Amino acid sequence: MLRGLTTVSFWAADLGAAREWYTELLGTPPYFERPGYIEFRLGDYLHELGIIDSRFAPRDHALGAGGAIVHWHVDDLEGTLDRLLSLGAAAHQAPAEHGEGFVTASVVDPFGNVLGIMYNRHYLEVLRTGLPGS
Structure with a gap:
């Protein structure tokens, strides 16, 4: 069954701007990067926050605030x-x-x-x- 939070994924149309903003907020750059994706580790349990270029969102996935x-x-x-x-x-x-x-x-x-x-x-x-x- 569910054993723990692994990665929370957010979307961004401007991945470079998202990288800068989250680096400023978290005080550390992403620990993992590849084209279209960056990932930060944060918190006491080193959970992952992934930011994905919104071009890669599933076709029927709603972008923006919600869910x-x-x-x-x-x-x-x-x-x-x-x-x-x-x-x-x-x-x-x-x-x-x-x-x-x-x-x-x-x-x-x-x-x-x-x-x-x-x-x-x-x-x-x-x-x-x-x-x-x-």
Whole structure:
């Protein structure tokens, strides 16, 4: 069954601009590149964020904001949201609390992808105690 998140894929019509924007946001260049595709490793578990030239999107795939929202844990939701907005992302969902220790927000990056951020106390518990069975 599902064992873990491997790669979140975003689309960009201008892959060079997406490379620059995400390098600035993440503070590191892609670790893997090939024509039409770049990939960053990020976070405590080195998850992958792949950015694909939108020319390679499946013919019936809708581009732009929509569909599922993947939320990345952040320690400072307001600070991260402010940084994303200062880099040119557009507000998508204002910060919303979903119970103690769970706050989400999202933006639309300059390439039309929804980027979710979340302060999630369960994420921190797993990080502190380790993965089950490890």
